[in-house]
Amino acid sequence: MVKIVIDAGHGLNTPGKRSPDDEREWSFNNKVAKYAIAKLKTYKDVEILRVDDPTGKTDVPLKTRTSLANKWKADVYASIHHNALANKWGNHSGIETYTMDNPKANPKSIEIAGAIHPRIVMAMGISDRGMKRANFHVLRESAMPAILTEGGFMDSTGDIIKLRDNQYLKAQGEAIAEGLATFFKLQPITSPTLALKEGAHKLYKPSSQSLINSTSAVLKKLEKMADDPLSPIWHEKLVKGTLTDSDAIGLLYVAIDRGLLVDEK
Template sequence: MKLYLDPGHGGTDPGAQGNGLREKDINLDIALKIRSLITSQYENVSVKMSRTSDTTKSLTQRTNEANSWNADYYVSIHCNSFNGSAQGYEDYIHSGLADSSQTARYRDILHTEITKVNQLRNRGKKKANFHVLRESTMPAILTENGFIDNNHDAALMRNESWRQKVAQAHVDGIARAFNLKKNDSSPSPSPNVIFRIIAGSFQSRKNAENRQALLANNQIDSFIASVTISGKVWYRVQAGAFTSRENAEEHLTIVKRIVSDAYIVQEQR
């Protein structure tokens, strides 16, 4: 199965903005998580992404690339905005398609899986004449994962574990729609091991707070935890924790764009 993942916007196009967040960043993080999850959990899945970093790419370039690659499914990840009061999740297929079409059936499955876990108001299944839905030659869906200018939705978007949960729900939907086979050979993460992303360790709490503020300004959640090493107290800035090392390394690449010396610590829980 060939999956084309399209994190909307990017580069010079930030997409929707609100509550200190940029749509292009949320879209990319969710899409990277989808790629990591689906390739590690299922067999015979190839993933191509329209972008894997903060780069500019036209809509035509995206659909041409997916079409040339002969993708089986096009999934475009987005967030919404309106006036601050609107909130919730909705997804789209092309307006010219019937509710009985294969594309609609795929969408029905993804919609069910995503709305089960995303803690967002369900705004329903919709249709539109969006470029990526119209010009892609394979079944395509565009998901709008909350309203970035709404306080409730934005609070969820800031949470790394929520973005992970939403990514997993997309994967669960795609797997059901395409009858993907679980990758039984992949090792299960140990429930007693956790991989923490450390974005700085300081003896001065003020320095740790400055690092935390830098991460927050770049839409990366973190918190400060104190640890004692050789009798000295250090203030450690943690920017994520994962039971899967692969997922931890995926997130580390994002953190390293802001803090180049960030690293992973493996600990027993």
């Protein structure tokens, strides 16, 4: 049984944790947490403990949260957040995932972050600010591997458009769940045979080798972009035949957003 702690960060009325338009960070965090939990419940042998207040009315002390996780003997602590730079609109953007900045930190934290971070970047379709280290309480005081995600900037004129869209928040929550499922090798409740039959049509199946070659070429260009490189995981999925239709559509939007499909004629 894998025991997973989900923490939606802060409280609804925590000072400063909001967008310039007074949208509360907890509102974004809460939706992502709920979507992550819903997805995790589709896997076998999983227990989930939420350590923040699901109503948002109380900002549960961080010590209380980590104490609950430690007493429960969780296998992982996932804290979900959204960023802000200066509480005024700007063009800054991006996804960050933090693990503990300490030589004695659990190395599994970085492995788990590595399974989750690129999935969030792909789900949100915004820039990758990278995996980072920090001495945050929930990372330091948790006795199990722990990560803290920042799923975009609430005061970014670009990111906020997606943070206001529940489909992106759902994709972010499911990305977190799928990253955890991959790390812990969780099996879906539906039998593998049935799942394959039901989901086979959702795999990306180009009708010709030329389409595969073009997709591969685009992925390689995205991987080589100096400012915002794409994780190689997506090219690996293409090669292994596990890239889905939704992945391919998302990659198309990323390619368009980064100017790879501009008509140069």
